Amino acid sequence: MSALLTLQGVHTHVGAYHILHGVDLTVPVGEVTMLLGRNGAGKTSTLRTLMGLWTASRGTVTFKGEDITHLPTPDIAARGIAYVPETMGIFGELSVAENLLLAARSARRMADLDAARLDWLFSLFPALKTFWHHPAGKLSGGQKQMVAIARALVEPRELLVIDEPSKGLAPAIVANLISALRELKATRTTVLLVEQNFRVAAELGDSVAVMDDGRVVHRGAMAELIEDGSLQQRLLGLALGAHQ
Structure with missing residues (x-):
């Protein structure tokens, strides 16, 4: 390779x-x-x-x-190159949706986000859709990690x-994270x-x-x-x- x-x-x-x-x-x-x-x-x-x-x-x-x-x-x-730091770097007072919008260079409004790509992210991390309009700072540690990774993937990255x-993270959350990253690996x-x-x-x-x-x-x-x-x-x- x-x-x-x-x-x-x-x-x-x-x-x-x-x-x-x-x-x-x-x-x-x-x-x-x-x-x-x-x-x-x-x-x-x-x-x-x-x-x-x-x-x-x-x-x-x-x-x-x-x-x-x-x-x-x-x-x-x-x-x-998209970077997910150890601290996750979540903007706690912003919603999940706003966190992703900030990372999308080609989008100025929610309507500009690629709908197909969002559906793919929701398939990887279903909690994103559930908490789409919730303040990211109020999510669990595992959910914040999912927001951080999804934010890095909201647009195609090399x-x-x-x-x-x-x-x-708790073992059950780690298992879910592994599953999502395995699906990402398949791409x-x-x-x-x-x-x-x-x-x-x-x-x-x-x-x-x-x-x-x-x-x-x-x-x-x-x-x-x-x-x-x-x-x-x-x-x-x-x-x-x-x-x-």
Whole structure:
């Protein structure tokens, strides 16, 4: 598969702190790439750097063959990259509908939203339709996460970047989220997904990169990591079989 996004030797400094130490990462077109690692390994920092929220001090970020390393965040987003941060970034006082409208670059009014695409989003996340006119801030954590992902998908995007969508959610809600993301995966949407929940990673990932101490220390097929308990233990400090 050809690469949609590539990070080569990316270093990031935040103030006096050297956060990323030469990250090499490839995201193939049409696949779900999992970015795994222990807490503090540099996963979120990698996403913030590729989105331009933090500036790489060295190395390059390439998207569809274009160097986007030093572009402002709005310009990166305009190239077709949607970002769902760990905090979700929901506008709590706005309705679900208004949250989605804000993310739709081609729409100024609700009537301008693509009806067919909304129906598709409602099929992925039925709660969106139920709470369409409700303040987003009053939704449950799982429902807010669905709003955040749907907002990123309200218009076609080349790449969807999601940071820990299952964090803090009840197991039943995580199961629903996995189901929705599996349907999204079936559309061949390219996704870069950070997760701490290995079950989610195992269900969704095609390829995997594991980070430690600000660099990628393992790259390969997700299926291989799933089958190798000793590799899971060495890279992540866990074995999938012990958590099923």
